[in-house]
Amino acid sequence: MANPLTRRLAVFLAGALLAGAIAAAAMSVGGQERASASTSHARALAADANAPFRAGRLAQAAITFRGGPITTTSGAVVDVRVSDSLPLQTSTPEGWAEFIAGLTHGPEIGELRTYIVTFDEVQEICGSRALGCYRGDEMVAPGEVVADISPEEVVRHEYGHHVAFHRLNAPWTAVDWGPKRWASAANVCAKVSRREAFPGDEGTNYARNPGEAWAEAYRLMDERKTGITTATWPIVAPSFYPSEAALQAAEQDVLQPWAAATSLAFTKVFGKKTAKVWWIPLTTPLDGDFRINATIANGGSADVALVGADRRTVVRRAQWVGQHLKRLDSSICGRRSLFVRVTQKGPLGRVRVSVTTP
Numbered sequence: 001m002a003n004p005l006t007r008r009l010a011v012f013l014a015g016a017l018l019a020g021a022i023a024a025a026a027m028s029v030g031g032q033e034r035a036s037a038s039t040s041h042a043r044a045l046a047a048d049a050n051a052p053f054r055a056g057r058l059a060q061a062a063i064t065f066r067g068g069p070i071t072t073t074s075g076a077v078v079d080v081r082v083s084d085s086l087p088l089q090t091s092t093p094e095g096w097a098e099f100i101a102g103l104t105h106g107p108e109i110g111e112l113r114t115y116i117v118t119f120d121e122v123q124e125i126c127g128s129r130a131l132g133c134y135r136g137d138e139m140v141a142p143g144e145v146v147a148d149i150s151p152e153e154v155v156r157h158e159y160g161h162h163v164a165f166h167r168l169n170a171p172w173t174a175v176d177w178g179p180k181r182w183a184s185a186a187n188v189c190a191k192v193s194r195r196e197a198f199p200g201d202e203g204t205n206y207a208r209n210p211g212e213a214w215a216e217a218y219r220l221m222d223e224r225k226t227g228i229t230t231a232t233w234p235i236v237a238p239s240f241y242p243s244e245a246a247l248q249a250a251e252q253d254v255l256q257p258w259a260a261a262t263s264l265a266f267t268k269v270f271g272k273k274t275a276k277v278w279w280i281p282l283t284t285p286l287d288g289d290f291r292i293n294a295t296i297a298n299g300g301s302a303d304v305a306l307v308g309a310d311r312r313t314v315v316r317r318a319q320w321v322g323q324h325l326k327r328l329d330s331s332i333c334g335r336r337s338l339f340v341r342v343t344q345k346g347p348l349g350r351v352r353v354s355v356t357t358p
Contacts, residue, residue, distance in 0.1 A: 058125050058140070063117060067093025072101040076109055082143065083117040091116055091143040099152065103159055104222045104254050108166035112159075116143040116151070134161040153219065160218030164211065167257050170358075171289055171331075176200045178214030179253035180286055180358065185246040186213065189287040190334030196239065213240035214250070221250045258358075261289065266353045270297075270344040279311070280340040280353060284332045288358030292318055292328040292340055297349025302342050304353070306330060309337040332358060 065081035070093055072078055078097040096116050101109065117125070119142045126133035132141040132154040139162060141154045167179035176199040177183050188210045191197035197213075198205035206212065213236045220242060223231050233241050242250065268278050284290075294304040304318035304326050315338070318328035332338075342351055 058115070058138075061121065061124055063121055065115070067097075070094055070097040072097050074101050076101040076105075078109060079113045081113070081115050083115070083121055085118045085121065086116065086143040096143075096155075100155065100159070102226075103156065104218075104225060104251060105159070105163070106166075106254055106257065108162060111137045111166065112139060112162055113137060114139045114141065114155070116141055118142065119144060119146050132158050134158040134165075136165070137162070156219040156222050157215045159222075160215035161211075163218060163254055164214055167253060168259065169288070170261075172199070176209075176211045178210050178217075179250075180258035180288065181249035181253045182214055182217060182242075182246060183210065184286045184288075184358075185249035186210065186217070186240060186242070187334055189331075191239070193333060207235065207237045208240070209236075210240070212236055216240075217242045217246060217250050218254070221247045225251075258286070261356050261358055263354055263356045266340075266355070267350060268342070268353075269350045270302075270348045272348065274344075274348075276344045278342040278344070278351070280342070280355070282338045282340065282355060282357065284336055284338055284357055286358035287332050287334065289356070290328075290330045290332050290358070291356040292326075293354045294318055294326040294342065295352040296324050296326060297347060297351060298324065299347040300324075300344070300349060300351070301346040302326075302344050302351055304328065305341045305343075307339040307341045308335065309339070311339060311341075 064084045066084060067079075067081045069077050069079045078100050080093045080096045080100065082091050082093045082096060093116075096114065100112075100114060103109075115125070115138070117140060119131075122130055122132060122140055122142050125140050131146055131149060132139070134140075139155070139158045141158055142151045144151060161175065164175040164179055167174040169177050169180045169183055172183075172189075174180070174183075177188050178186065183189070188197055188199075191208075191210070192199065197208050197210050199210055201209050202212075216233065216236050217240070220231050220233070223229075224247070266280055268274075270276070270278075290306075292304065292306065294302065296302050306315040306317075306328055307313060308315060315335075316328055316330050318326035321327045340353060340355060342353065344351075
């Protein structure tokens with residue numbers, strides 16, 4: 001059992017956005033969304049909405065560092081700066097570079113600059129109640145244990161934010177919602193629609209912020225890969241505690257990032273002896289934007305509908321957008337199995353259906 005002080009602090013030990021408001025809008029990068037560089041996150045001792053990531057303070061603070069870009073034994077180059085206030089015996093740039101290179105990572109590791117500092121310096125840079133913080137390819141973390149919280153826990157959590165900053169989850173922002181595969185496995189979209197999750201909320205709904213849940217899920221996933229199985233989950237709502245499927249999805253988000261939607265094409269010719277209803281089964285494991293285009297034969301008026309797994313619930317019907325084209329734009333939000341139903345009406349002929357899923 002944790003002592004009362006540890007339990008009290010643990011309630012708030014999560015990645016918190018310390019800025020007054022989060023930049024929820026995404027910036028277009030190669031035609032796809034990416035989080036704004038103004039977004040900042042911190043692992044905090046307490047919610048402190050008035051204590052932003054102080055990038056200017058980092059430049060102005062009277063802190064001297066040792067280190068820089070370091071080539072690790074794995075070949076990865078990791079940029080680590082360690083405060084001269086930390087003892088040389090326990091905090092070296094080379095040691096921290098090896099630790100970070102050992103995290104589950106992709107090419108985003110080369111974009112990160114990490115500052116390992118004392119707890120007092122963390123608070124000076126990140127905020128008066130912060131344990132660490134991240135914003136736009138910069139991470140600040142303590143090089144010492146604080147209230148039984150190891151610096152490795154903080155670094156893992158903040159690196160989770162770094163991964164999300166470099167991942168996509170269109171039409172949402174991955175740093176707020178979590179990357180695509182984990183967010184889908186964690187049913188973030190459905191939870192948001194039921195007001196059980198609040199992306200970007202670092203205030204009263206802090207524990208139900210999926211961006212923070214993702215960072216903790218990343219921490220837990222990476223700890224388990226190194227053999228640590230005793231980690232607790234005190235800072236994010238229990239509903240976000242990751243299943244094995246969610247942990248696997250988190251690892252995939254790091255190693256095999258989702259990049260773009262998938263399109264499938266189907267064709268059917270309706271003849272005199274052909275069934276009048278054509279069912280196209282769809283597996284939809286990922287949440288996000290969804291589109292159906294149906295090209296109808298000349299003179300035809302086929303009904304095209306998106307139908308639930310029960311084959312009875314009509315989710316939405318396609319509408320005419322051209323002389324021969326019907327279209328349906330919708331979104332996948334927790335439904336993992338659907339059908340496109342095409343009901344032939346009018347003259348017989350060929351119908352082509354294309355489906356774009358996340």
